[in-house]
Amino acid sequence: NRSFELGFSPICIVTFGGHAHEVIWLWFGCGRDVVYVRLRTQMLVHHSSAAHSVSRLGSRFDLYSAPCLPRHMHAVQQALSAIGASQQQHNQRLRCSVSCLASAEGAQAAKARKQAPTFVEVFRGAAQYVKSHRNQTVVVCLPSEVMMDKKLLKSVLSDLALLHSMSVRLVLVLGVRQLMDSLLTRRGIQPTFAAGYRISDNDVMLAAAEATGAARVQVEAALSKALATPMLRRHTRSDEKMRHGPICEVVYGNWINGKRRGVVDGVDYQKTGVVRSLNTASIKSQLSSGNIVVLTSLAYSLAGEVLNCNVYDIATHAAVELGADKLIVMSTEDLQKRGVPPWLPLNDARHLLREGSEATTLAPFEDDPSPAQLASAPNSLLAAVRACQNGVKRSHVIDAAVPGSLLVELYSRDGLGVMVSGDFFEGIRTAVAADLDSIKKMYKGLQLDGQAPLPRGVLSDEAFDTGRIFVMERESQVLGCAVLQHIGQAMDGTCCAELVAFCVNPAYRGAGRTDSLLDYVEQSAREAGVRRLLFLSGTHIAASVDWFVLHSFEDVGPADERPDLLPKIRAKQIDPRVSSRLLVKVIHPPDETSSKTPVGKRIGI
Numbered sequence: 001n002r003s004f005e006l007g008f009s010p011i012c013i014v015t016f017g018g019h020a021h022e023v024i025w026l027w028f029g030c031g032r033d034v035v036y037v038r039l040r041t042q043m044l045v046h047h048s049s050a051a052h053s054v055s056r057l058g059s060r061f062d063l064y065s066a067p068c069l070p071r072h073m074h075a076v077q078q079a080l081s082a083i084g085a086s087q088q089q090h091n092q093r094l095r096c097s098v099s100c101l102a103s104a105e106g107a108q109a110a111k112a113r114k115q116a117p118t119f120v121e122v123f124r125g126a127a128q129y130v131k132s133h134r135n136q137t138v139v140v141c142l143p144s145e146v147m148m149d150k151k152l153l154k155s156v157l158s159d160l161a162l163l164h165s166m167s168v169r170l171v172l173v174l175g176v177r178q179l180m181d182s183l184l185t186r187r188g189i190q191p192t193f194a195a196g197y198r199i200s201d202n203d204v205m206l207a208a209a210e211a212t213g214a215a216r217v218q219v220e221a222a223l224s225k226a227l228a229t230p231m232l233r234r235h236t237r238s239d240e241k242m243r244h245g246p247i248c249e250v251v252y253g254n255w256i257n258g259k260r261r262g263v264v265d266g267v268d269y270q271k272t273g274v275v276r277s278l279n280t281a282s283i284k285s286q287l288s289s290g291n292i293v294v295l296t297s298l299a300y301s302l303a304g305e306v307l308n309c310n311v312y313d314i315a316t317h318a319a320v321e322l323g324a325d326k327l328i329v330m331s332t333e334d335l336q337k338r339g340v341p342p343w344l345p346l347n348d349a350r351h352l353l354r355e356g357s358e359a360t361t362l363a364p365f366e367d368d369p370s371p372a373q374l375a376s377a378p379n380s381l382l383a384a385v386r387a388c389q390n391g392v393k394r395s396h397v398i399d400a401a402v403p404g405s406l407l408v409e410l411y412s413r414d415g416l417g418v419m420v421s422g423d424f425f426e427g428i429r430t431a432v433a434a435d436l437d438s439i440k441k442m443y444k445g446l447q448l449d450g451q452a453p454l455p456r457g458v459l460s461d462e463a464f465d466t467g468r469i470f471v472m473e474r475e476s477q478v479l480g481c482a483v484l485q486h487i488g489q490a491m492d493g494t495c496c497a498e499l500v501a502f503c504v505n506p507a508y509r510g511a512g513r514t515d516s517l518l519d520y521v522e523q524s525a526r527e528a529g530v531r532r533l534l535f536l537s538g539t540h541i542a543a544s545v546d547w548f549v550l551h552s553f554e555d556v557g558p559a560d561e562r563p564d565l566l567p568k569i570r571a572k573q574i575d576p577r578v579s580s581r582l583l584v585k586v587i588h589p590p591d592e593t594s595s596k597t598p599v600g601k602r603i604g605i
Contacts, residue, residue, distance in 0.1 A: 126411035133410060134167045136325040137287060141315035141383065144178040145332045146400050147215050156330055157222040159406040160292075164223075164248050169287040171318055173295045174219060175311035176211035183207040197261065200271040200308040208308045212296040216252055219294060223248040251291045255279040256314060258299025258307045273299050273307025275317045283322060312383040320390045327387040328409075329380040330400040335418045340381065344420045349385045353377045384420045395420040424516045431469040431481070433461070438478040439471065442505060458483045458501045470524070472504065472517050480504035480513060482521050488567040490532065496567060497530040518551060526587050534566070535583040536574075545581060553583040 140160065146152055164170055177198075181191050184207050192199045200208070258273035276299075286293050295314055299307045312329070319327035336342060344352065384395030398405050398417035409415035431439070436459060463469050463483060472480035483501040490496050499521060504514045525533055536559050537545050549555055556562050559582035563571035566582075574580070 125413075129411040130166055133163075133325075135169065137169045137171065137322055138163070138326045138328060139171045139173065139315055139319040139322065139324045141173045141311060141327070141329045141380075142175060143311060143329070143331065143380070144175040144180075146330050147175060147218075148178045149332075152332070152400055153218070154222060155403055156400055156406065157219065159404060161223055161225075161248055162407065163410070164292055171283065171287070171293045171295065171322065171324070172219065173311055173315040173318060174212070174215045174297070176208070176215050176297060177311070179211040179215065180204070180207045183211060194267045194269070195265070197269060197272055197310070198308065199267070199269050202271075205271050205306060205308060208298065209306070212298050216294055216296060220250045223250050223292060249291045250294055251286050252294045252296075253279075253282065253286075254300045255283055255293075256295060256299040256309070258301055258309055260301070260305075260307065271305065271307055273301070273309045275299060275309055275313055278318055278321045280321050283318075312379045316383050316387050316390075319387045319392045319395075323391070325393055327384060327392050327395040328406070329383055329395070329397045330406070331378075331380045331397055332399070332401055333378060333380070334399045334401075335378065335381060335397055338378075340418050342415070342418055344418060345424075345426070346385070346388050346420060346422055349381070349420045350389070353382065353385060381418070381420075384418075388420050388422070393421065424512065425520050427474050427479070428470060428472045428517060428520045430467045431464060431471045433464050435469075435471055435473075435478060436464070438473075439469075439481050442478050442481065443501075443503075458485070470517065470521055472513060474508075479508045480517050482517055484521055484525055484528075484530075486528070486530070487534075487570045490567055491564050494532045495530050496532045496534055496565075496570075497525050497528070498534045498536070498570070502535070514547075515551070522585075522587060526590055531587050531589070532565070533585045533587050535585075536580045537583060545583065548583045548585075551585075553585045556582050556584055558582070 142153070142156065146156060160170060160172070184191050184204065187203070187207075189203050189207075191204070198204065255278055257276045257278065259276050261269040261272045261274050263269070283293050295318060297309050297311045297314060299309045299314070301307055315327060315329065318324070340352070341348075378397075380397045384397055387395045396409055396415075396417050396419050398409050400406075402408075402416060405416045409417045409419075439459065459469065463485075468484045468486070470482045470484070471478050480503060481501060482499060482503075485498045485500055487496050487498050502518070502521075504517060522533065533553075535548055535553060537548075545555055556565065558576075559566075559580045560574045560576040562582050563574075565584055566574075
């Protein structure tokens with residue numbers, strides 16, 4: 001039994017078990033006698049953490065042998081020397097590997113630091129929408145052209161899974177028209193249509209059952225994908241056993257009650273159906289349990305028949321009967337290329353649908369859209385309008401071909417699609433001289449309630465003539481007013497305008513009217529070339545610093561201490577004794593789309 005110290009640190013060694021502080025055995029055969037060399041080290045270096053753990057170890061060797069150990073000592077020492085030479089080569093390779101690893105990590109860190117400001121800005125901007133969409137019910141229609149494109153469908157379903165993880169309650173409506181046509185063509189059956197609707201015989205219903213089953217399984221499989229293991233290890237590692245499961249749980253049922261379309265204008269549509277109602281109680285129960293509900297184009301009659309329905313009709317009924325907050329139609333057509341603006345007030349949307357149609361009114365919700373409407377209007381836009389006119393707050397038509405378009409539409413102010421809603425700017429217009437008495441009456445009533453008096457000179461004839469006064473009215477009664485005064489260029493050359501006499505009757509606040517009036521004024525200022533909008537608190541009616549800060553104004557401090565942000569003439573007019581605060585908002589120049597859109601016909605920048 002002999003012990004001696006060696007001055008090198010063997011790292012390339014075979015381990016048993018893969019744990020630290022392991023005991024390693026090396027065998028050297030010398031004739032009939034076998035020499036055992038046991039290596040005791042303070043730790044073992046794992047390959048993946050070599051960059052952080054490599055150090056030179058003083059290792060101790062205990063030598064054991066058969067009765068004649070001195071005889072074989074020379075052979076043992078030669079073997080150990082060979083280990084040492086091999087170790088030097090390995091250390092060189094390891095240093096190269098560590099250097100490459102450090103270089104790669106440095107490049108990744110530099111890239112992350114460069115992207116961090118953009119990511120943080122986008123994330124902060126989306127945070128308010130994450131909260132507002134939480135626990136909202138959203139019906140998403142996936143037409144057949146989206147379902148048939150596997151790459152497109154995968155991208156959309158990934159975004160839907162992300163929405164579900166942020167507590168959005170999803171109802172998916174799957175269209176299979178193209179897949180049905182493909183199945184029928186393969187079987188030598190020609191699809192038959194009349195007045196825009198399919199005639200569904202037994203062969204068609206067999207293809208419909210097969211197509212809807214395949215589509216549903218495809219969606220369920222995509223939504224069953226678990227989170228990536230590296231992400232779980234990075235953010236959720238613990239001593240507990242890691243269990244992998246699907247991100248989303250998908251449910252399907254016979255929740256659509258339909259009836260036969262029957263004979264219309266001499267055409268028997270056979271098993272083509274129309275939606276009568278949905279079992280909303282069961283669907284809401286599933287949504288409350290955190291499940292994603294899937295609907296297809298199949299409905300079930302009280303007679304026990306399976307009926308083939310229009311997917312847009314089902315999506316519209318689902319949104320209306322569930323009281324959904326949104327109906328979203330994923331489309332492969334960019335409606336904006338057809339001249340459809342990014343935001344359509346409901347009345348404008350109705351007018352747009354009537355322009356190219358012989359129908360003078362939209363079909364009642366209980367009935368299907370007329371053949372004239374189906375022939376002239378995009379089905380996606382028609383479904384969005386019908387949903388909004390029957391109580392859905394917002395409907396969106398989104399181009400699915402743009403990656404991430406669903407997320408951009410929901411979690412940014414401007415979005416990427418077409419939104420149909422009630423008119424946010426209804427009743428807001430440029431004031432005329434005939435409105436003067438109504439405006440003064442409103443301000444007088446506010447002054448009696450303890451509000452500040454109307455600033456002098458703001459309601460001049462010049463202000464009316466130049467269109468700088470804006471009013472909000474309802475049934476010929478003025479509910480709010482705002483005056484935009486162009487005050488010239490600041491010391492840094494920025495074109496400035498001041499918002500004065502801004503107020504809304506307290507009885508009509510809290511329903512978004514004040515937000516709409518401010519947005520309308522900002523759009524007018526942007527169109528006029530204003531790049532800095534100013535508001536001085538403490539000098540006007542209904543001045544609220546907190547409210548303006550909430551609407552992206554920046555409180556830069558006392559107005560008399562920031563003359564650099566004001567034109568010289570306006571800065572000299574500020575009275576330090578008033579203690580008014582200066583609030584500033586940057587007005588970005590219009591982009592290509594908004595520059596072509598009239599004031600009051602676009603939401604946001």
